[in-house]
Amino acid sequence: MSKSYYEPSDLGKFGDIKDFQPELAEKFFGYYNSVFQEGALSEREKSLIALAVAHAVQCPYCIDAYTSTSLEKGSDEEEMMEAIHVAAAIKGGAALVHGVQMMNKAKDMSM
Template sequence: MKTYYNPEDLKKFGNIGEFEPNLAKKFFDYYGEVFKEGALTAREKSLIALAVAHAVQCPYCIDAYTVDTMEKGCDEQQVMEAVHVAAAIKGGALLVHSVQMMNKFKELSM
């Protein structure tokens, strides 16, 4: 192993069943159901997946869902707006913790 992440490994995702087939099958069945057209379109789900991929900083997911959103007709502006949604939530999640910091700061201050 030369690197922790190898783009070729993305194609081997399905191989996780090699060590535990039953759970892998359940996962992939669930995965397939989740991404089907439903109350949300497949395109909307793909954009959500792309945003989450950035939030969890998964290079495999970013690779896969960049291609997937392109193949669902999204353009540069749309995919970047989705990433900004993830960034706003990540940033907001951090900043809202500053209320805790402020509470503690005030608690210990005269």
């Protein structure tokens, strides 16, 4: 057992998940690869979305992968940081908008 929950080299072993369940892994990776192909959105735009989501879900593997992919697809540092701010705004906003729920409850409980 590794001494750390996160090993950088594990990113390269992502495909190994098929060893325990090949059928579902094959479906997942087929879908995954299709999602990131050029479509209505460019590969570059998709990689920026992935980078933002990677930060929202705080996945170190995904941050590693999509920092590389974003640069490879031609994005620059400014675009990448703006994408992360979008994630931060949604994460922050998601917390704050629940403040309305708190306010509603507080008002219900109060005279």
